[in-house]
Amino acid sequence: xxxxxxxxxxxxxxxxxxxxEVRYLSQRNLEVPTHQIxxxxxxxxxxxxPDLDDEELCDLYRWMVTDRVFSRRMVNIQRxxxxxTFGSTRGQEASIIGSxxxxxxxxxxxxxxxxxxxxxxxxxxxxxxxxxxxxxxxQQAFARQNSQIAISIGSHLPLVxxxxxxxxxxxxxxxxxxxxxxxxxxxxxAHEGINLAGSLGLxxxxxxxxxxxxxxxxxxxxxxxxxxxQKALAYGIDAIRVDGQDVLAVYDAVQSARERVKNxxxxxxxxxxxxxxxxxxxxxxxxxxDDEEVQQWEENDPIERYRTFLKSEGLWSDIDHDAIVEDIExxxxxxxxAANEFEERGVAEMFAYVYxxxxxxxxxxxxxxxxxxxxxxxxxxYIEQRPKG
Amino acid sequence: MTMQATIVQxxxxxxxxxxxxxxxVVVFGEDVAESGGVFRATDELLEEFxxxxxxxxxxxxxxxxxxxxxxxxxxxxxxxxxxxxxxxxPAFDQxxxxxxxxxxxxxxxxxxxxxxxxxYGAGVRALEHHSESLEGAYGHIPGLKVAVPxxxxxxxxxxxxxxxxxxxxxxxxxxxxxxxxxxxxxEGEHEVPLGEAAVRREGSELTVVAWxxxxxxxxxxxxxxxxxxxxxxxxxxxxxxxxxxxESVKKTGRCCVVHEGPRTLGVGSEIIARINxxxxxxxxxxxxxxxxxxxxxxxxxxxxxxxxxxxxxxEGIERALSV
Numbered sequence: 001x002x003x004x005x006x007x008x009x010x011x012x013x014x015x016x017x018x019x020x021e022v023r024y025l026s027q028r029n030l031e032v033p034t035h036q037i038x039x040x041x042x043x044x045x046x047x048x049x050p051d052l053d054d055e056e057l058c059d060l061y062r063w064m065v066t067d068r069v070f071s072r073r074m075v076n077i078q079r080x081x082x083x084x085t086f087g088s089t090r091g092q093e094a095s096i097i098g099s100x101x102x103x104x105x106x107x108x109x110x111x112x113x114x115x116x117x118x119x120x121x122x123x124x125x126x127x128x129x130x131x132x133x134x135x136x137x138x139q140q141a142f143a144r145q146n147s148q149i150a151i152s153i154g155s156h157l158p159l160v161x162x163x164x165x166x167x168x169x170x171x172x173x174x175x176x177x178x179x180x181x182x183x184x185x186x187x188x189x190a191h192e193g194i195n196l197a198g199s200l201g202l203x204x205x206x207x208x209x210x211x212x213x214x215x216x217x218x219x220x221x222x223x224x225x226x227x228x229x230q231k232a233l234a235y236g237i238d239a240i241r242v243d244g245q246d247v248l249a250v251y252d253a254v255q256s257a258r259e260r261v262k263n264x265x266x267x268x269x270x271x272x273x274x275x276x277x278x279x280x281x282x283x284x285x286x287x288x289x290d291d292e293e294v295q296q297w298e299e300n301d302p303i304e305r306y307r308t309f310l311k312s313e314g315l316w317s318d319i320d321h322d323a324i325v326e327d328i329e330x331x332x333x334x335x336x337x338a339a340n341e342f343e344e345r346g347v348a349e350m351f352a353y354v355y356x357x358x359x360x361x362x363x364x365x366x367x368x369x370x371x372x373x374x375x376x377x378x379x380x381x382y383i384e385q386r387p388k389g
Numbered sequence: 390m391t392m393q394a395t396i397v398q399x400x401x402x403x404x405x406x407x408x409x410x411x412x413x414v415v416v417f418g419e420d421v422a423e424s425g426g427v428f429r430a431t432d433e434l435l436e437e438f439x440x441x442x443x444x445x446x447x448x449x450x451x452x453x454x455x456x457x458x459x460x461x462x463x464x465x466x467x468x469x470x471x472x473x474x475x476x477x478x479p480a481f482d483q484x485x486x487x488x489x490x491x492x493x494x495x496x497x498x499x500x501x502x503x504x505x506x507x508x509y510g511a512g513v514r515a516l517e518h519h520s521e522s523l524e525g526a527y528g529h530i531p532g533l534k535v536a537v538p539x540x541x542x543x544x545x546x547x548x549x550x551x552x553x554x555x556x557x558x559x560x561x562x563x564x565x566x567x568x569x570x571x572x573x574x575x576e577g578e579h580e581v582p583l584g585e586a587a588v589r590r591e592g593s594e595l596t597v598v599a600w601x602x603x604x605x606x607x608x609x610x611x612x613x614x615x616x617x618x619x620x621x622x623x624x625x626x627x628x629x630x631x632x633x634x635x636e637s638v639k640k641t642g643r644c645c646v647v648h649e650g651p652r653t654l655g656v657g658s659e660i661i662a663r664i665n666x667x668x669x670x671x672x673x674x675x676x677x678x679x680x681x682x683x684x685x686x687x688x689x690x691x692x693x694x695x696x697x698x699x700x701x702x703x704e705g706i707e708r709a710l711s712v
Contacts, residue, residue, distance in 0.1 A: 084514045134687075136688055183447070186448045187449060287424040354683075354685065365652065369682070372700070376703075376704070383694055385693070385694075
């Protein structure tokens with residue numbers, strides 16, 4: 001339990017008449033600062049740079065480029081019919097990489113729109129391709145890194161709180177992290193998960209990428225709140241609002257948050273960013289937002305801003321951008337080839353893992369189905385197994 | 390007068406027609422207004438009826454369903470959309486705890502005449518939670534009606550009836566066949582009563598019962614089997630038109646039930662119980678079931694295996710005829 005103070009037990013309640021005025025608690029009186037280190041024009045205060053060595057600073061760049069190249073390649077292969085669908089992360093690279101760069105292997109991570117953190121934790125691009133091809137082994141690979149992708153928006157926050165609860169009981173040197181989007185903050189599950197973390201003082205870190213859109217809905221319509229960060233206060237937990245296009249600021253914010261979270265003070269971070277591409281490849285954003293707005297955010301490119309910083313620091317000469325891209329493209333090519341090696345599976349796969357031990361009725365259904373497929377090969381006129389998307 | 394329309398166009402047409410007829414009808418849900426719905430079921434409604442009656446809501450299934458119940462209690466006729474049926478579960482609480490029992494709780498002083506529309510079922514190659522058929526679970530809720538159309542005309546007619554119904558209706562749209570069938574749909578107002586099954590094909594050798602996305606596969610299987618089957622489209626899961634099924638079984642003496650949802654505690658179980666209640670002595674063979682498996686729907690690479698395709702239905706028909 002946290003040692004927070006509450007006046008709820010004070011009897012009678014301490015109050016005053018406000019000099020005849022009824023006083024409101026209002027977000028109008030709330031100042032929510034936005035943490036930023038490198039401003040959009042590339043200027044920064046040397047003293048504010050987080051404590052990262054040159055190699056780490058270059059790593060941040062490489063991961064951001066990885067994220068961008070991966071999204072581009074995935075959208076391309078989806079268009080060629082090699083994936084079911086895909087949600088691009090273009091525009092959110094600073095937000096995604098700056099935050100994930102703070103996580104330790106013993107931390108748990110449940111993400112919304114953020115794929116590269118899985119690679120940073122040891123899963124492969126192949127695993128991610130399998131995931132988007134609707135092959136269950138994708139999530140299995142992420143689970144080996146104590147990571148998962150949440151599809152049902154907001155549903156993962158109570159899970160993340162529960163994992164944090166276990167860490168608390170274990171006195172573990174780890175944090176449980178949920179990535180969520182602006183839309184997820186409207187779900188009941190999100191409220192309940194964050195509230196539980198605040199109530200029990202759990203080592204849970206909530207990283208909200210406010211990318212401005214939940215499919216077609218802009219954030220201004222998602223909530224009456226001016227910011228998402230302020231919502232954390234209602235659960236009695238501290239929040240940080242950060243410029244999600246500034247990778248150093250995101251890193252700095254989440255690194256600071258992680259330190260606090262580890263000690264049982266949950267933190268909510270709102271990272272203000274923008275989804276430059278469609279929600280998924282099935283979505284047509286021209287129906288709900290105009291080019292001018294998108295263009296503005298194209299010009300607020302997180303990778304460009306970081307490049308300006310690296311140049312100012314004299315680190316750009318250490319970076320061979322073309323070679324990095326070439327490496328990532330090669331990694332993707334290999335991952336795609338490896339994913340294409342994934343063999344068609346037998347129908348027993350459908351029944352595997354539903355329970356630890358297959359109940360008799362399920363075993364019967366499986367046997368019957370296997371026999372039927374042998375007896376009636378015409379079933380395959382209706383069935384296409386699609387391990388290659 | 391009729392027009393040619395797909396199922397998703399029939400949804401859109403019913404919404405247009407009912408919104409024109411009754412200005413208490415309000416449509417809301419995620420992405421339904423500005424972008425016209427992810428399947429375009431609510432396309433052009435915003436332009437025609439304006440921002441008061443066609444509303445994009447926050448990403449909040451609980452608020453969408455619970456809000457619809459409250460708005461209905463107050464006197465409006467909300468038609469709420471849940472984007473995919475896999476996202477209804479958080480709002481299950483609002484259906485069970487509130488919407489379905491407002492009339493009962495208030496001894497008829499209040500009611501919740503609302504519709505929750507949602508695409509259900511497998512077959513569109515989407516991610517997890519986009520493929521479920523849980524009509525059995527929803528049909529289990531007292532006070533809630535559950536309708537599942539299978540043709541464009543019925544889609545319009547049943548949705549119209551659902552909007553006009555004095556009680557809450559869960560309207561499950563077979564997205565697998567959203568656009569694959571184009572058929573005649575009456576223009577203007579068109580109502581098909583809830584709680585009445587339709588005989589799609591008359592026959593004497595056995596009765597086959599199906600609904601929603603299973604209807605085309607079932608009719609195809611009957612065609613392939615060459616059996617003189619009577620095919621019943623259940624259309625409404627709850628309240629169930631057991632009479633049509635029972636009368637047919639009394640005539641044929643044999644029955645096969647086909648559904649996409651999981652087998653155990655599925656709607657098929659209830660249908661068999663009703664047949665046992667009313668027509669046991671007419672049965673010449675056990676009633677067969679062809680259903681989805683008792684597993685989650687596989688992700689898209691193996692999704693096709695889950696659906697009860699015609700050869701499985703043919704086998705079910707043959708089993709029902711073999712005794």
